[in-house]
Amino acid sequence: MKDMKDAELAALARAGDRDAFGELVRRHTGPARRVARAILGDADEADDAAQDGFLAALKALDRFDPLRPFGPWLVRIVVNAAADRRRRRRVRTAQPIDDTMAAAGPTPDRVAERGELRRHLLAALAELPERQRIAIVLFDVEGYGHREIAEVLRVAEGTVRSDVFHARRTLRTVLAPWQPATERIG
């Protein structure tokens, strides 16, 4: 089953094969959780949204076009599920960027630096408009092309290019004081 293509697994899952669905979940867990996390900020809520997305995808498998890639189709559903959760919640959980902390510069050990970098990056990401967050995660983390992202977000390809450009510029500005630490972390 590990050698099968996504479309084959989707067809099996649609016919009632639970193992095929399980394999699809394992293959796409990473992108689904990361995109949901980029939208919602909170890790637990992101997992709930990613799960909502997988279950919604299972229900909608008869609408999946096997001639098209499964990943973007699933990510589109996860994005919708996460956006639904964001609309339902009352209070935004992401913390604003603390300028004094960013300017202080890292001096603790490497583990602490990594934790601080992660915290600042998540905070900076939370400050971006949602579409920019999704676009940069899909482009720089998941390796999607501009066209695929445009289909996921239902926007023009040029809009995606602009979103990625602006998101990168913002994140690099925020992370500039951490650049030495970033270079050491690998």
Place this chain on the structure above:
Amino acid sequence: MTSSPFDHRPDPDLGRDLRDALTAPDPDAFARRVEAAALPLWGHAPIPTWWDELSLWARPGLLAAAAVALFAVLAARDRPGSAEVEPDTPVALLATGTVPEVGQMLVTVWNDR
């Protein structure tokens, strides 16, 4: 690394840091959780058993048997020499203008044999 809106290449450094920040732990546990949550959904579209198939066929089969029995009764009634036969219950049921219940019809036909 400089960037422009026309940059087609992913930024590996930023991508690595974002991946590190966004990736949640224990993907296998999450996958098991999703599979467990999906269990009730499989119940909505079960693979039918032979008994399910038989039950699907039972109702139209009974209706067909009732229709055949009714046709047989009417045909026997219209045969020459059968005019003196009193209208039986199935015909009386039909004369009411309402759709007779299948079970009642079958009992009646059976009793008339």
